[in-house]
Amino acid sequence: MSIRFILCFNKQGVVRLIRWYVGNESSGDTQDVIAQIYRLISSKDHKRHSNFVEFSETTKLVYKRYAGLYFVMGVDLRDDDPIYLSHIHLFVEVLDSFFGNVCELDIVFNFYKAYMVMDEMFLGGEIQEVSKDVLIERLGTLDRLE
Amino acid sequence: MDTRKAFKAAVVSSNGTVIKGLQIFIADLRASPHSADHEKRIKSEIVKIKQQFEASNSTHGGDKLHQDRLGGYQRKKYVAKLAYIYLTSNTTKLADILFGLDQTLILLKSNVYSEKFIGYMLLELLMEHKSVAAEIGERLVPYVTKDVSSSNDNFTALALNFLGVVGGMCTKFAFNEDLVDEVFQIVRSPTSSQYLKKKSVLAFLVLLKANLSILTDNIKRKQIWIQRIVSLLDDTDNYRLTLASLPLVEYIARNIGPSYCVRLLPQLTDILYDCIVLGTSTGKSNHFPTEYKFANMPNPWLITKTVSLLNAIMVSPKEEYESQNSQLLQSANIDPENLGKLRMCVAKAVELGTRRINDPMEKIVQNTVLFSLINFAPKLDPSEVAITNSVDALCELLRSNEINIRYLTLDSLIKLCSSCGKIALDAVRYKNMNLIFHLLNSERDSSIARKVIDLLYILSDKDNVKTVVDQLLSYIVNAKYIPDPQIRSNISVKIAILTEKYATDSTWYVQISLKILSMNFSTSFNDDEVWHRLCQIVVNNPSLRKITCVQLVEYLQGKQLSEFIVKTAAFLLGEYVELIRDIITATDMFNLFSEKYFMVGNLTRAMILTTMMKLHNSAPEVGSKVIKFYQLELNSLDIELQTRSFEYLKVIQLSKISGNNNLIELLFQPMPPFNTKSNPLLNRLGSLPLDTTTNSSPLKEGTVAPPPYTSTASLPLVNVPKPPISRHSGSMMSFPSTTGNSNTLLRGLDSSYADQQLSPNWREGFSRMLQHKQGIFYNSSLMKIVYRIIHVEPHHLKIVLTCINNTEWEINGLSTSVISARTHDNPEYVVQNIEFPSNPTIQPHKRQGQQMEVIIRRSMDVQESPILNINFRCGGSVNNLSLKLGIGMTSTIFHGDSDAHPQQQVTLPQFITRWKALGNTLGKDSECVVESMPMRGLRAPDTDPDSTDILVGQISQILKRMGFDIVEQDTVKNPVFAAGIVHTKSEGNFGSLLKVQCRVDGKINVTCKTTVPGPLSSYIVECIKTTVAG
Structure with missing residues (x-):
């Protein structure tokens, strides 16, 4: 079980963060894949739909919307899905602590720092660290480095 | 919200570094909402960056250092802008920014962290495109190798991160041996920080996925590296390294062989038990650090990954027959203590999962744990009641208001039904069919609808198929709303x-x-x-x-x-x-x-x-x-x-x-x-x-091949792969007698037995064990192991081992596995009822016991005696002992208590009569002769004829200790005559007669005759050889 990709976009479908761990295996270009995912997910009504949706022969999406941002993880079709909701939630919590009440603009202006957060938490499609304290301390150090 | 925080963004990370030009560019872009303006702004920026880069390139040819007009900061800023353009164009502007690759590579050479970071960041984004990977993949290798081996940990971390992100998308890295070696150095080195270890383990996993031959090409490296990797799980202080290492270990278990990982079972059991049972208890014994709790649940990530690894090394009793891989653990082979703990974890998860709570995240996390364990439960050979309880708990959750829970419950039910078969299926069919039909017609979510349909498909059998099909048909015909x-x-x-x-x-x-x-x-x-x-x-x-x-x-x-x-x-x-x-x-x-x-x-x-x-x-x-x-x-x-x-x-x-x-x-x-x-x-x-076994219909009998025209009304083309007729009949054939359901810990590790590299000095304990019923099995400056052999029956030995910590430090991560030469096809012996060390830690000078039983079923070669693997850590070093137990045919010569079974002394005439009789009836078939067998620990050959007397005395002593009866007689001093009865469980008992001639050169000639033809006599001689050679 591992994450194939992490994708974050806003309600208009503008990509804020994207990270591939296995490369795009579908036949379409990266931009097509993003467009498909956006269409699939933005059409969902979160009261009537689950946070899981099959996407392709190999991949399903686990996603959650926080304010105007969608966080999506593409995972193997046979993976256990619910843990990825915890992945996403923890990621958002850490972003929140790091930026201090995070909003989309923080991620817009500091996209490279958002990547820094992502890279401290996930690597090679696996979760790397789950302690918020450890993460925040580490990120603070990295952020202050010249 | 946007306006309120519009300017805050730049201020937010005032304590961190800010790239001002980047912030202004982004603000500019956001201020031009019309797409035409937007495009114009991006185009002009790209032109500007291009000019800057070109100017830098033109001066770059000469005196680099002094004439780098651009400077690291500017370069970083421009590259970051390119990254932003790439990202917010949803990657469509890839072609427009590729001119920046060369300058990005220059950033990688920088000694300033933030510059290097931006360089790697852009490459991590772009390497996903095959054209980019092809263009610069090769060129990147030296940069990355340099940073991985850098003395600056932050640089190493960046390079490892880079490998962990792109290693699967560009194979140049995984096939570069130096780079792979460098990464593994960090994994193995006791001096690398935990922070770097976590990153290196995950980077290594990515490289391994891209190139499995990293571990499989070289047997020796395979053993040593895998051992190192597996020992990473010993970090039990805060499980941080464990969490990052579990996926790598699981990948090895699934793709290289589970044999390296089965010994982890007690350790994994402890992790689960710590989290699920102890970590959720309300009592004072709950020491689970709050830092690692998430939504009030102890580390759900650790739990799911541990379960995932357990799933990889275990098979359910149902899968066991079908499984090609006999190296997997089965619940029957797990000792009762660990099995009990695992079952307790499942029960606790079910209890937690059905608790009523309001916080949706907490609910999700709790159910994450629940589903993970319920999906694992079939491997623990659950009782009918346990399965029914799980099914009932799940069916109850189907009524949940939370749409996610319903989805996950359906998923879990499908898995449970397909792995537990009839019991689970019947439990669902019994009273929940209407509920499921109701879900079919009411759910609006396509993912859920799919799961409902899948579940109905699995639940179908010959009795309810018409109802199910009617419901499905009416759904597609009548449903007002079909989500997809x-x-x-x-x-x-x-x-x-x-x-x-x-x-x-x-x-x-x-x-x-x-x-x-x-x-x-x-x-x-x-x-x-x-x-x-x-x-x-x-x-x-x-x-x-x-x-x-x-x-x-x-x-x-x-x-x-x-x-x-x-x-x-x-x-x-x-x-x-x-x-x-x-x-x-x-x-x-x-x-x-x-x-x-x-x-x-x-x-x-x-x-x-x-x-x-x-x-x-x-x-x-x-x-x-x-x-x-x-x-x-x-x-x-x-x-x-x-x-x-x-x-x-x-x-x-x-x-x-x-x-x-x-x-x-x-x-x-x-x-x-x-x-x-x-x-x-x-x-x-x-x-x-795809599980067909659950649906066995009587129709399928005798419809294996499509019969020609003459077939009857049944539908002959229906040829779904058949389930094995009976799992047990197969295994009973290969395991006659009672071993059919034996508790062998490890099954069929035949190839891994041959692969074992025994520790130096293994021979000493090996030969001692053949001679003495107790003693020192192994001793080193770190650990001493003493043994005691108890005869449960002559062919059934209980071996009690005690590990003693010889050092002033704590020994931890102690784990043991036993490897048999053969576990399939009528094995000579089986090892069972293994009790592992109950605690992975031994305090200085303290001890830890463990035991196992060996049943000798047929004549065996002592050279194929079970191998004991012990892994432990001490003072930062990782140690592995691989020792062969001294169990051979002579171990079954057993007198018991001499009072209870008065020994029948063999007299010389009796011996001679039997010797001749064996010679007449069996001839050379039952005989083994070895001449000039050397004896260890003997003084130099003596010309003194009396020296043979000493030898005779020594040999008699050794044979006696091994269990043989020495023929007491005064007629002939040399050779020594001895007799003994060896026992086997399946083939019966056999007599053996020995003649040992002591020679003046200090060597001996041994002749052995047995009451059965075949290799038994040579096996006995081999035991003697092992013993006397020391």
Whole structure:
């Protein structure tokens, strides 16, 4: 079980963060894949739909919307899905602590720092660290480095 | 919110570094909402960056350091802008920013962290594009290698991160041995920080996934590296390294071999127990650090990953027979303590999962744990009650208001049902079918609808199949809202499989199949497999032909037109037109088809042309109409239709000229039966676990191959792969007697037995064990192991081992595994009831016990005695001991308590009589002679004839200790005569006689005769050789 990709976009479908761990295996270009995912997910009504949706022969999406941002993880079709909701939630919590009440603009202006957060938490499609304290301390150090 | 925080963004990370030019650029872009302005701004920026880079390049050729006009900060800023453009254009502007790659590479050389970071960041984004990876992959290797081995940990971390992100997308890295070595150095080195270790482990996993031969090419490296990797899990202080290492260990277990990982079972059990049972207890014993709790649950990530690894190293009793991999653990082989703990974890998770809580995240996390353990539970050989309880708990959750929970519950039910089989299925069927039908009709989410359909599919059996199919049909026909058009196709396929699989009533089968085909979906249900399958079955089952044809005519006469029906009709009615002469005349049939002809696609039209040819052949009265029809179609716009009409006309013409129908008869012979063995529709079940064993229907008996025309009403093409007839009958054959359900810990590690590299000095303990019932098995500066052998029965030995910590430090991560030479195909011995060290830690100078039992079933070679592997860490070093136990045939010579079993002394005449008798009856077959066997620890050969006396004394002593009876006599001093009875569980007991001649050169000649021919005598001599050679 591992994450194939992490994708974050806003309600208009503008990509804020994207990270591939296995490369795009579908036949379409990266931009097509993003467009498909956006269409699939933005059409969902979160009261009537689950946070899981099959996407392709190999991949399903686990996603959650926080304010105007969608966080999506593409995972193997046979993976256990619910843990990825915890992945996403923890990621958002850490972003929140790091930026201090995070909003989309923080991620817009500091996209490279958002990547820094992502890279401290996930690597090679696996979760790397789950302690918020450890993460925040580490990120603070990295952020202050010249 | 945007306006409120518009300016805050730049201020936010005031304590961190800010790239001001980047912030202004982004703010500018956001201020131009019109896309034309936006584009213009981006274009002008790209032009500017290009100029800057070009200027830098032109000066770069010469004196680099002094003339780097651009400077690191500027370069970083521009590269970051390119990254932003790439990202917010949803990657469409890739081509516009590729000019920056060279400058990005220069950033990688920088010694400033933030510059290096931005360089790696952009590359991590772009390497996903194959063109980029091909262009710069090779060039990147030296940069990355340098940073991985850098003395600056932050640089190493960046490079490891880079490998962890792109290692799977560009193989240049995984195939570079130096780079891989560097990464592994960090994994193994006791001095690297935990922070770097975590990153290196995950980077290594990515490299390994890209190139498995990193570990598989070299056996020695494979052993050592895997050992190092597995020992990473010993970090139990905060489980941080464990969490990052679990996926790598699991990958090794799944792709290289589980044998390296089965010994982890007690450790993994402890992790789960700590988290789930201790970590959630409300008492004072709960020391689980809050830092690692998430939504009030102890580390759900650790739990799911641990369970995932357990899943990889264990098989459920049900899978065991089918599994190709005999190295996997089975619940029967797990010691009761750990098995009990694991079962307790499952029970606790079920208890937690059904608790009522309000926080949605907490609910999700709790259920994450619940589903993870319930999916694992079948491997613990659960009782019927435990399965039923799990099913009940899950079915209760199906009523949850949370849509996610319902989805996950369905998923879990599907997995549970397919792995537990009948008990679980019956538990669901018993009272929950209506609930599931209700879900089918009420859910609005396509993911859930799919799961409901999958579950219904699994739940179907011959009793409820009609209800299930009716419900599914009425769903696609009547449902007001179908969340996803694909679902119709999905259901059609499943109905087709179900009807075929469980059809006891052939009319029903035909009815349903035609009904599916007749449904005219405006959707993408455009596949032909369903009607192909129906045609195949009808062709192979003569009894279905007429009823199918009759119904097809009815469909054709009806108003609704489905192209699938027309295709099926075109094929089947043409083939079997004779059968329904009484229902419809050939002329009417011709009219029907010619009417449909213009309502269908070209492919179907082509089929109808063939049907008409068949009509023409069987009913001369339509001959002229058919010819006319073909003549019209000669003008068809479609080349295929034109050709076909032309050819058929020619065929008719030719047969008229020749005056016979030979050609036509040859061309239109009756359809031979199909021999497609399996249903191709089965491939279309998607993610549904393919489990056929749960659905065994009596219909399938004796329908292995598609029989020819003569078959009966049952549907012979239904040939779903059969479940093994009986799992037990198979294993009982290879394990006669009671070992069929033995508790062997490790099964069939034959290859890994041969791979074992024994520790230096293993021989000492090995030979001591053959001679003494207790003593020191192994000793080093770190650890001493003492042993004691207890005879439960002569052939049944209990071996108690005690590990003593010889050091001033704590020994931890202690774990043990036992490897047998053979565990399949009637093994010589089995090892069972292994009790692992109960605690992985030994305090300085303290001890830890463990034990196991060995049953000797047949004659065995002492050289194939079980191997004990012990892994532990001490003072930062990782240690592995691999020691062979000294268990051989002589270990079964057992007198018991000499009072209880008074020994029968063998006298010399008795010995001689038996010796001769054996020689007469068995000859050389039962004899083994080894001359000049050296003895260790003996003084240099002595010319003194008395020296042999000393030797005789020593040999007698050794043989006695081994259990032999020495023939007490004064007649002959040398050789020594001895006798003993060896015991086996399956083959019985055998007598053995020994003659040991001591030589003046200090060596001995040994002759052994046994009461059975074969290798036994040589096995006994081997034991003696091992013992005397020391």
